[in-house]
Amino acid sequence: MKLQRVLPILEWGRTYNGSTLSADLLAAVIVTIMLIPQSLAYALLAGLPPVVGLYASILPLVAYAIFGTSRTLAVGPVAVVSLMTASAAGSIAAQGTPEYLEAAITLAFLSGVMLAVMGLLRLGFLSNLLSHPVISGFITASGLLIATSQLKHIFGIKTEGDTMPELLGALAQGIGKTNPVTLIIGVCATAFLFWVRKGAKPALIRMGMKPRPADMVAKAGPVAAVALTIAAVVVFNLADKGVKTVGAVPQGLPPFAVPSTNPDLWAQLWLPALLISIIGFVESVSVAQTLAAKRRQRIAPDQELIGLGASNIASAFSGGYPVTGGFARSVVNFDAGAETPAAGAYTAVGIAAASLFLTPLLFNLPVATLAATIIVAVLSLVDLKTPGRLWHYSKADFAAHVATIGVTLLAGVEPGVIAGVGVGLLLYLWTSSRPHAAIVGRVPDTQHFRNIDRHNVITLPHILSIRIDESLTYLNARWLEEYVLERVAEKPELRHVILMCSAVNAIDASGLESLEAIEHRLADGGIRMHLSEVKGPVMDRLKRSQFLDHLSGEVFLSQDQAFSRLAHDDGSAPVDEPDQWHARGLI
């Protein structure tokens, strides 16, 4: 059982049969066709030779098929991670140098090790630090950055830059040198691909094709664009007219590569590698969970970390760069009917065959076509409706979203992620540090106690009942002291404070110290402090401290009991209710 958890292949492999095989094979063919141009394009986006994209689409898929828990996730190069790789490797060396490639390979290695270690330590919860608004902001901003960065290939000019102002500035400077033929190819390819995405399937159906094959044919659109533009370059000899093509792509299987073990390089790359790991993991897990739920399957997030870690380590040792589970190709895999991770392994075989036999055909492929592929893919990631929706629903989430977009566009991908996490965390800590609490009173003729500001309730001048709507932790320990002591200062006749703990799920050591401090200060003023409705686990823990021994008041099972008992103890006469003596353990 335990081995099965670490090697999910042992589970699904046992029931593998002919029908699963044929389903997986069909899906693999379709994903392979889609993956070839995409891999080349994303490698280009990462600033790497196109063939590296193919390398990153072979062994990683096999590794994921062995260790991953999603039946339908398709692993490989993706847009956002490619952009992050370009940004990180670009800070080490110039594109095209061996150092740049080494940095990319080392990034994959570090990221793979980090993911695997996080999986083994069950640290998947760390990805929770990325809230939905931060992720969607980051994806939107990355999409805009990526699309803008590819415009240079459409115009046939050279520009550099990691941020929006840099990219736009460089474009404005270089636009005079536009290569008109390249521009025509780029614009046509972009328009064609947009049409393929939106209009091809309906058109094919109108032409009499059935929906499912029409869908499949439409998915092959990018391959058509690749073939058509290669043909155009060959027929019209466009290379002589300044159209930049992919050029010689090495033929053969991925080489055996060794990531750098230079500690200086590691010191420079650990942070980008960590961010790539977390962003990649979050993207991958969201996709995997969505697809799994559709078939009522389940994925194990901590094992997913191990699966993605293995993929990235495999990528590093076969000359690839960081990979993760991609949204578009996973959906294609799912729709094409993949039933097990074996489909990924078959896709790997397809890509390996392509890198063995098809690479010579790519010599004349215009770079502008690949850029068009990227632009069309990433613009679908840009989501302009979310800011308005968030503004309406929650200003804090809106702030985190907009901060992520702004910092990503203006300062780049790494500062963007960090700013998003930082702003999100800061706002969370801020709200956690001032939680909700209410002064409550009894609703007439009931045992219920509600907020005195919202309901018509009964209170007594010598009793203050405070309902605390939050666990008592170090983040709000100081707030609690201030809140209680301020409320007490307003009431001169006070003799009892009852803290109603029905919503207190935990009390940490700082919370306990605050309770003790409040108790001492109230005792100094002749006021007794009581607790009511303390939950079982919280009470168990309080019993392990000395708090209850020193408590000036009592712990009541219910707020109603507390209020009823203390109602008569207003200091005007000695207390001698036998049941109260009993409760104190004096009888």
Next chain:
Amino acid sequence: MKLQRVLPILEWGRTYNGSTLSADLLAAVIVTIMLIPQSLAYALLAGLPPVVGLYASILPLVAYAIFGTSRTLAVGPVAVVSLMTASAAGSIAAQGTPEYLEAAITLAFLSGVMLAVMGLLRLGFLSNLLSHPVISGFITASGLLIATSQLKHIFGIKTEGDTMPELLGALAQGIGKTNPVTLIIGVCATAFLFWVRKGAKPALIRMGMKPRPADMVAKAGPVAAVALTIAAVVVFNLADKGVKTVGAVPQGLPPFAVPSTNPDLWAQLWLPALLISIIGFVESVSVAQTLAAKRRQRIAPDQELIGLGASNIASAFSGGYPVTGGFARSVVNFDAGAETPAAGAYTAVGIAAASLFLTPLLFNLPVATLAATIIVAVLSLVDLKTPGRLWHYSKADFAAHVATIGVTLLAGVEPGVIAGVGVGLLLYLWTSSRPHAAIVGRVPDTQHFRNIDRHNVITLPHILSIRIDESLTYLNARWLEEYVLERVAEKPELRHVILMCSAVNAIDASGLESLEAIEHRLADGGIRMHLSEVKGPVMDRLKRSQFLDHLSGEVFLSQDQAFSRLAHDDGSAPVDEPDQWHARGLI
């Protein structure tokens, strides 16, 4: 009113009279006597010329008297901040160089600006990041580090080091060169000061003195040690026997100093300055709050930030180093009867007089005496009971405490604070990411719903009631999806899921997306999702989203209502209860 909040002096200044004046003056005299040796000693600890300690005890006190809200807080150099200053300035230049002094002054300036800005932006809540266990661990470890670092002066040897292994290694190496006369002075001074702290007051009372004057005389013990050892040096001409003394101390008022504006220096010092600010603020506010509560006064934490910021800026411009509110001297100030911050201003006058007239007397003061003062003061900060208490009460808090102590001792003060905050935050996020939830059922013959694992309750096979004991935020959004969908997967007959939201105080955008995702997935399986006992503010916010429009189920006022209504809707017959139609808005 608003001006009074920013300048608290306008409030207490209005009622200032003769009796307050005499009380403040008496307190000022006592604090001045205590502060002179302490200031010299802490400057020594910070690696600075002793006179800098006096400079840091003049203008900062005046600034705090104007801007601070505590009536009795005594500001000045303190042990922990001095140690942190030594660590930060030591990374810039060697002790004794002008660059070292400049770094210390710049630290005070940066820290002052940060504190003031945090105050203006009301960021006082950031200090919540330091939990009680982290603070006490840091103080304990700092006390041990400081005491160990001062042993070199007791032995009369030279050592360097920021961490425990470095300090102990250097001591072990240098101990052969111990100066025996210095050692005698150091040990005698230490023993005398320990006795003064514990035994002097009872001894004086036994000799017939009244408790209050006995206490005052005991407080002057350090001054006696200073006087006696100066006398010993002069009488026995100990300087010739290798006893290191303070030497020439410049006479006069603090100079006008200008902090560095070198951006490189700022880049190196901003993090230490931030940590000094936060540690200093937390120490100061805890002391101020404790003392204020004893007299039923209140302090305003955000205004305290401004007060401490002003003090540090004043310190920087008068050649001082970072200051904060100290525990020992504030308690002395309080006990001596200080009634307003004016006592601090009078203390400043006393210290100014000392630096004008007394400094020549300090020429022959042995450094070992100052070291003894520090050792005795800081060892009282070491608290060895807390780890056991925390282990017993909360393993998470214990882990944060021990991590802080360990990293501080082994790697120094800055890594120690950062590790403490990091571990605390990580553990907090970990627990927040997997909150408590319970499957509930109806307690027979009541309207109450309790945990099915703890109580004997009624449930129905087609209804699953889940009580969520936490706000739904991005930290636990993924957990909620997993929790609900796992519970649902176990129940094939299920038709309704009711989420009981009595303990849900907020739902952020990520929580809302999770609810939507859960709802979609349940709907795919033919299960309706309902909410019950949603709090008013949460409901208001949900109404601003489109969640309620798409909800497959209903929102019920109480869990009891939900359970009763849905009890009959088990899918075996069409639902036609009129009130349910009404609730759905269909009638």
